[in-house]
Amino acid sequence: MGEVGAFLRIGRQGHGLRPAAEAVGDYGEFARPLAADDQCRQASRCMNCGVAFCQSGIEIPGVAGAIGCPLQNLIPETNDLLFRRRWDDAVGRLILTNPFPEFTGRVCPSPCEAACNLGLHGSAVTIQDNERALSDYAWERGMDPLPAPAADAPLVSIVGSGPAGLACAWELARRGLRVHVVERADRPGGLLMYGIPNMKLPKEVVERRVRLMEESGIEFECGADAGGQAERLLADSDAVVLAVGACVPRPVAVEGCDLPGVHFAVDYLTEVTRALLDGRPCAIDAAGKDVAVIGGGDTGTDCVACALRQGARSVTQVIRAPRPADTCDAAAAWPGRRPVYSQGYGQREAQELFGADPRLWSTDTVAFRGDGAVQAVAVQELSYEGGRHGVEGTQRDIPAQLVLIAKGFLGPEESLFGAFGAQASDGTGDGHWLAPADDAATGEDGTPVFAAGDARLGSTLVATAIADGLACAEEVATQLRP
Ligand SMILES: Cc1cc2nc3c(=O)[nH]c(=O)nc-3n(C[C@H](O)[C@H](O)[C@H](O)COP(=O)(O)OP(=O)(O)OC[C@H]3O[C@@H](n4cnc5c(N)ncnc54)[C@H](O)[C@@H]3O)c2cc1C
Numbered sequence: 001m002g003e004v005g006a007f008l009r010i011g012r013q014g015h016g017l018r019p020a021a022e023a024v025g026d027y028g029e030f031a032r033p034l035a036a037d038d039q040c041r042q043a044s045r046c047m048n049c050g051v052a053f054c055q056s057g058i059e060i061p062g063v064a065g066a067i068g069c070p071l072q073n074l075i076p077e078t079n080d081l082l083f084r085r086r087w088d089d090a091v092g093r094l095i096l097t098n099p100f101p102e103f104t105g106r107v108c109p110s111p112c113e114a115a116c117n118l119g120l121h122g123s124a125v126t127i128q129d130n131e132r133a134l135s136d137y138a139w140e141r142g143m144d145p146l147p148a149p150a151a152d153a154p155l156v157s158i159v160g161s162g163p164a165g166l167a168c169a170w171e172l173a174r175r176g177l178r179v180h181v182v183e184r185a186d187r188p189g190g191l192l193m194y195g196i197p198n199m200k201l202p203k204e205v206v207e208r209r210v211r212l213m214e215e216s217g218i219e220f221e222c223g224a225d226a227g228g229q230a231e232r233l234l235a236d237s238d239a240v241v242l243a244v245g246a247c248v249p250r251p252v253a254v255e256g257c258d259l260p261g262v263h264f265a266v267d268y269l270t271e272v273t274r275a276l277l278d279g280r281p282c283a284i285d286a287a288g289k290d291v292a293v294i295g296g297g298d299t300g301t302d303c304v305a306c307a308l309r310q311g312a313r314s315v316t317q318v319i320r321a322p323r324p325a326d327t328c329d330a331a332a333a334w335p336g337r338r339p340v341y342s343q344g345y346g347q348r349e350a351q352e353l354f355g356a357d358p359r360l361w362s363t364d365t366v367a368f369r370g371d372g373a374v375q376a377v378a379v380q381e382l383s384y385e386g387g388r389h390g391v392e393g394t395q396r397d398i399p400a401q402l403v404l405i406a407k408g409f410l411g412p413e414e415s416l417f418g419a420f421g422a423q424a425s426d427g428t429g430d431g432h433w434l435a436p437a438d439d440a441a442t443g444e445d446g447t448p449v450f451a452a453g454d455a456r457l458g459s460t461l462v463a464t465a466i467a468d469g470l471a472c473a474e475e476v477a478t479q480l481r482p
């Protein structure tokens, strides 16, 4: 695989980045892909290691999270085809397992690269950039829609159009079933549309995929809350899939959490994108304000980046976890993700603009203070010696007229599951089938109800949600066409 010994001669070269001063001037994509030839050279670094954990997607006891690609992309084979400039074959190999590489090639935190053998004593192969280059190539040449389904094919209604719902819809349509997607928001895409900001995933990339799905006969009904339509959907469909995400945000239950100016990150990020797409001012504005983001992770990074684009005066990120070390014991961590210090695009931009990383590590939020509206966040340093606890005498206020809470999600809205005669899954079971809805709601046939994505697993990653949507589709199709 790859070019023999290339990894010894060729160093890792990731995609370029727009300089922060320029990038924060708009919501355009911050990544600058390599030229095609350079990307092929990067693919040649894949070294035929023989223990390709990158593509395994397995769980190892004692290691947090799954190892490698959740979609089990055939990474060494795809890299090899790209290195040989067999672009069409490489695209074909990639989409065997991943229907939407244009999403993952931009937003995936690439657990594949964390598990790459080359990363043990050097720098991992640029697996994600290779994937993005292949998907860009495929879209530039035009993508064919799927053949339209037969008029009498079974009909599946999918509630939710995030990556899990889209993947499930695409796979069912590919297998010849009719698919109807019901989405509460005004635009399809779930967190791909309203959540992940435009500079990381341009919304045109989501919209063109939805257009292709529509050309493939998949119907989208937006602005429709399925909660009030359970009876109709159960009666009209041969199966229902609940791919509604895990959209109940985790609060920071401290004094002052209801003050005006304190918002959940996902509400803020949704509003930023909606305002951008609708061409109107954003109702939650960081311009000229001190902004505090509570929580790390991708969502926190996205908030930092959006606040910078709105012209925040300062941005501080309050994070409970201790700062990771600059280097790590690679062998001890491998093939799990290495807890090593790094910056996301938001922190890199803040550092370039303000001269310091915006993150306050080992710091807890004690209260939000303000008279009529939030004016400060009271924080306290944390110690991890003998279990996590606050350090006496370290409380202080940091100024903040806008607070964004990015502490993850508690789970899906359970009432929706009840409306479909099902109970929310705790994600521990293997299957996606939840229940035949009860007879009172459905008449006699007991339309089967399934769950997929974050609604089944809790908050995950785009790649995991896609993988779960695909697996759900297989289960649905098997049940409807045994
Ligand atoms: C701000 C943010 C940034 C993230 N960044 C990344 C990232 O960079 N990389 C990454 O891999 N992962 C990221 N994630 C995680 C990733 O986006 C999710 O794991 C993934 O989107 C889950 O997909 P899903 O289809 O299960 O649910 P979702 O994407 O949440 O989609 C669920 C859909 O269901 C709809 N819905 C809910 N209730 C109803 C109803 N009653 N009727 C009709 N429709 C309904 C919702 O409107 C929504 O469109 C991020 C998450 C957040 C919040």
Ligand code: SF4
Residues within 6 Å of the ligand: 068, 069, 070, 071, 072, 073, 075, 098, 104, 105, 108, 109, 110, 111, 112, 113, 127, 128, 131, 463
């Ligand atoms: S989907 Fe994510 S984990 Fe899988 S190969 Fe692509 S970047 Fe890596």
